[in-house]
Amino acid sequence: xxxxxxxxxxxxxxxxxxxxxxxxxxxxxxxxxxxxxxxxxxxxxxxxxxxxxxxxxxxxxxxxxxxxxxxxxxxxxxxxxxxxxxxxxxxxxxxxxxxxxxxxxxxxxxxxxxxxxxxxxxxxxxxxxxxxxxxxxxxxxxxxxxxxxxxxxxxxxxxxxxxxxxxxxxxxxxxxxxxxxxxxxxxxxxxxxxxxxxxxxxxxxxxxxxxxxxxxxxxxxxxxxxxxxxxxxxxxxxxxxxxxxxxxxxxxxxxxxxxxxxxxxxxxxxxxxxxxxxxxxxxxxxxxxxxxxxxxxxxxxxxxxxxxxxxxxxxxxxxxxxxxxxxxxxxxxxxxxxxxxxxxxxxxxxxxxxxxxxxxxxxxxxxxxxxxxxxxxxxxxxxxxxxxxxxxxxxxxxxxx
Amino acid sequence: xxxxxxxxxxxxxxxxxxxxxxxxxxxxxxxxxxxxxxxxxxxxxxxxxxxxxxxxxxxxxxxxxxxxxxxxxxxxxxxxxxxxxxxxxxxxxxxxxxxxxxxxxxxxxxxxxxxxxxxxxxxxxxxxxxxxxxxxxxxxxxxxxxxxxxxxxxxxxxxxxxxxxxxxxxxxxxxxxxxxxxxxxxxxxxxxxxxxxxxxxxxxxxxxxxxxxxxxxxxxxxxxxxxxxxxxxxxxxxxxxxxxxxxxxxxxxxxxxxxxxxxxxxxxxxxxxxxxxxxxxxxxxxxxxxxxxxxxxxxxxxxxxxxxxxxxxxxxxxxxxxxxxxxxxxxxxxxxxxxxxxxxxxxxxxxxxxxxxxxxxxxxxxxxxxxxxxxxxxxxxxxxxxxxxxxxxxxxxxxxxxxxxxxxxxxxxxxxxxxxxxxxxxxxxxxxxxxxxxxxxxxxxxxxxxxxxxx
Numbered sequence: 001x002x003x004x005x006x007x008x009x010x011x012x013x014x015x016x017x018x019x020x021x022x023x024x025x026x027x028x029x030x031x032x033x034x035x036x037x038x039x040x041x042x043x044x045x046x047x048x049x050x051x052x053x054x055x056x057x058x059x060x061x062x063x064x065x066x067x068x069x070x071x072x073x074x075x076x077x078x079x080x081x082x083x084x085x086x087x088x089x090x091x092x093x094x095x096x097x098x099x100x101x102x103x104x105x106x107x108x109x110x111x112x113x114x115x116x117x118x119x120x121x122x123x124x125x126x127x128x129x130x131x132x133x134x135x136x137x138x139x140x141x142x143x144x145x146x147x148x149x150x151x152x153x154x155x156x157x158x159x160x161x162x163x164x165x166x167x168x169x170x171x172x173x174x175x176x177x178x179x180x181x182x183x184x185x186x187x188x189x190x191x192x193x194x195x196x197x198x199x200x201x202x203x204x205x206x207x208x209x210x211x212x213x214x215x216x217x218x219x220x221x222x223x224x225x226x227x228x229x230x231x232x233x234x235x236x237x238x239x240x241x242x243x244x245x246x247x248x249x250x251x252x253x254x255x256x257x258x259x260x261x262x263x264x265x266x267x268x269x270x271x272x273x274x275x276x277x278x279x280x281x282x283x284x285x286x287x288x289x290x291x292x293x294x295x296x297x298x299x300x301x302x303x304x305x306x307x308x309x310x311x312x313x314x315x316x317x318x319x320x321x322x323x324x325x326x327x328x329x330x331x332x333x334x335x336x337x338x339x340x341x342x343x344x345x346x347x348x349x350x351x352x353x354x355x356x357x358x359x360x361x362x363x364x365x366x367x368x369x370x371x372x373x374x375x376x377x378x379x380x381x382x383x384x385x386x387x388x389x390x391x392x393x394x395x396x397x398x399x400x401x
Numbered sequence: 402x403x404x405x406x407x408x409x410x411x412x413x414x415x416x417x418x419x420x421x422x423x424x425x426x427x428x429x430x431x432x433x434x435x436x437x438x439x440x441x442x443x444x445x446x447x448x449x450x451x452x453x454x455x456x457x458x459x460x461x462x463x464x465x466x467x468x469x470x471x472x473x474x475x476x477x478x479x480x481x482x483x484x485x486x487x488x489x490x491x492x493x494x495x496x497x498x499x500x501x502x503x504x505x506x507x508x509x510x511x512x513x514x515x516x517x518x519x520x521x522x523x524x525x526x527x528x529x530x531x532x533x534x535x536x537x538x539x540x541x542x543x544x545x546x547x548x549x550x551x552x553x554x555x556x557x558x559x560x561x562x563x564x565x566x567x568x569x570x571x572x573x574x575x576x577x578x579x580x581x582x583x584x585x586x587x588x589x590x591x592x593x594x595x596x597x598x599x600x601x602x603x604x605x606x607x608x609x610x611x612x613x614x615x616x617x618x619x620x621x622x623x624x625x626x627x628x629x630x631x632x633x634x635x636x637x638x639x640x641x642x643x644x645x646x647x648x649x650x651x652x653x654x655x656x657x658x659x660x661x662x663x664x665x666x667x668x669x670x671x672x673x674x675x676x677x678x679x680x681x682x683x684x685x686x687x688x689x690x691x692x693x694x695x696x697x698x699x700x701x702x703x704x705x706x707x708x709x710x711x712x713x714x715x716x717x718x719x720x721x722x723x724x725x726x727x728x729x730x731x732x733x734x735x736x737x738x739x740x741x742x743x744x745x746x747x748x749x750x751x752x753x754x755x756x757x758x759x760x761x762x763x764x765x766x767x768x769x770x771x772x773x774x775x776x777x778x779x780x781x782x783x784x785x786x787x788x789x790x791x792x793x794x795x796x797x798x799x800x801x802x803x804x805x806x807x808x809x810x811x812x813x814x815x816x817x818x819x820x821x822x823x824x825x826x827x828x829x830x831x832x833x834x835x836x837x838x839x840x841x842x843x844x845x846x847x848x849x850x851x852x853x854x855x856x
């Protein structure tokens with residue numbers, strides 16, 4: 001096996017529990033490594049940060065020619081996560097208006113108390129149980145409840161949007177060499193249904209705002225700042241999915257990492273004020289998002305390799321965050337780390353929109369679990385992982401208290 | 402690291418951003434000797450960017466902009482006393498209270514002060530202000546809060562423009578006079594200065610370009626000003642924003658290469674003597690320094706930038722306690738930012754070091770763009786307006802001496818914008834105020850060629 005098949009090996013489900021040796025191999029192989037399917041893989045910090053800031057690198061999959069994109073992607077509407085400026089900027093700004101600064105700087109922070117309360121209730125429900133699945137009992141329900149509250153989606157509809165979410169996330173995964181047409185079609189259907197569902201919810205709030213984002217979107221008085229139905233559907237889908245799909249992994253990876261590092265866990269129990277730095281280090285060491293794709297809009301020279309226009313460039317963010325040329329002793333989990341500019345939330349114009357919310361949720365969840373974690377044991381290590389290679393995290397994490 | 406450099410006496414003259422960051426860095430690097438920081442203001446180190454923004458808006462109190470300390474520098478603070486001289490042979494700093502401080506190594510971070518209105522009687526009128534210190538900001542904020550009928554701002558550089566922006570945000574009528582053709586022209590050149598003019602006017606600023614103020618009027622209290630075009634502005638408050646003067650007078654007898662453009666030093670922050678010989682015990686950092694930069698053909702740069710003060714102070718402190726081979730050069734790419742009229746302006750590189758510009762991303766119409774600056778086919782600077790996230794990309798291009806114009810292919814680059822224009826940057830030596838960057842070139846110290854003025 002050679003560096004030309006690294007992407008296949010990384011995305012192979014067997015690598016899910018520990019892709020890090022493959023990332024080391026990738027960095028060894030050079031800053032830019034061409035894959036057998038014609039795409040390029042980049043795993044070094046400085047090259048990734050350069051590409052994430054390069055305005056010639058598109059996030060829009062419709063610009064991809066190598067490997068050829070499935071036909072369905074050419075016509076579909078895309079969320080701003082996969083659009084370029086200026087369209088990306090316009091939609092992101094409109095989505096940000098009700099959510100964050102400068103128009104609503106306090107919204108996420110005002111949720112802090114409620115997030116702590118929701119976390120408290122979830123953890124309280126675990127009391128007396130000796131086996132707990134961190135994923136099903138806390139790491140998944142917490143962000144889902146929070147994003148439902150913010151967006152204005154009924155929590156009881158969770159089984160419905162979970163199904164759509166699974167289809168969409170699977171269709172967006174990277175799986176070289178596989179026939180993805182069926183998955184793409186299922187994703188397209190899921191997207192349609194989920195969009196119609198969210199638009200329906202928004203419609204109920206027209207003229208009857210209920211203090212959530214869907215209400216704000218649909219009641220925006222300035223026609224210049226209003227989203228079309230299509231844009232509203234795509235934006236709401238993006239916020240709902242991004243609002244929980246990644247945070248669940250951040251929390252679960254956090255618990256797993258702390259249980260694997262009892263000394264750091266002990267220190268954190270003594271000094272819980274180190275939680276924010278611990279979460280930052282988790283975002284570097286065990287990030288929820290491992291891979292992102294970009295496509296050059298012109299022939300681009302990356303560290304001496306000219307990558308042709310239209311070629312898929314896979315950025316191995318999780319590899320960059322462990323690049324020894326950027327981080328000292330990168331394979332060590334060190335919550336006291338200084339200058340920790342990781343790729344946990346990406347970088348550049350697509351820097352994660354929900355980062356402040358994710359930080360609060362992860363801090364709340366780990367903080368609430370801390371008292372019990374000291375005597376907890378992992379029942380299965382490594383735990384079973386979710387299929388997805390891009391959004392990596394355990395499917396279950398069973399712990400005995 | 403050789404042990405003797407970690408001991409001894411270090412004096413830092415200048416207790417602002419550069420002085421504080423240098424003091425902290427000295428301790429971080431293991432300096433265990435005695436450390437004294439001298440400052441002419443009575444206040445502990447404070448941050449200046451909020452003074453022309455949050456403080457004048459009344460959102461932050463002037464005494465609440467104290468700089469956070471990253472660690473206790475364990476220094477003796479001599480605050481409220483100016484340094485008045487330097488004895489380079491006896492290695493002593495002379496202080497305004499008649500005492501003196503012996504040192505083994507000295508760091509000079511005395512920065513700049515606001516250029517005063519040149520006529521002292523007019524400058525003394527009640528209602529005439531400059532803005533440099535937190536005391537200035539406190540007095541001015543109080544006066545703006547009282548609701549003057551009109552404010553006159555002399556000078557549309559960054560400080561003047563930010564003050565005008567605050568006045569409009571407070572609902573105050575404001576007139577801005579600018580001797581150049583447009584606001585910010587000295588720092589950003591012709592194209593962006595047109596945008597600056599448009600945004601000032603769109604926000605209701607009475608902007609008068611191509612004129613100077615000939616006199617300030619008033620009888621004890623400021624009442625208005627006469628302009629060179631024969632018109633008159635009636636106002637209750639006047640803010641003189643004509644740039645800064647470097648605090649070097651106290652070094653007149655020191656033998657250092659200290660002049661109106663600052664104190665010349667090498668890339669390692671070591672000061673030069675007036676004969677161009679590098680010292681090894683006197684270091685310089687921050688606004689008061691002039692240092693050679695390879696990206697700008699080793700011309701001596703003087704920068705009044707927050708980031709430069711921090712970066713250079715850290716390099717100076719590192720070099721003060723490190724033996725020669727372990728010393729580092731100060732080569733950071735210059736950056737600065739400003740916020741005004743709802744716009745976020747950020748710059749990387751040296752825009753005045755240019756002969757051509759191109760709009761690399763966005764557009765003037767969108768009020769969201771990247772302007773790239775080039776000099777003889779090399780990218781030398783970029784300025785973003787409401788596109789700060791793009792800055793890092795251009796910084797890399799500048800650092801690697803990328804060709805100008807920058808590569809095509811950006812998703813948001815307009816075809817119409819692919820026209821390279823003259824950068825229209827004025828000769829910095831001809832501006833009386835406003836250049837955030839002054840490129841000085843080789844300028845022999847005048848004391849080498851001229852007799853000292855008597856008295």
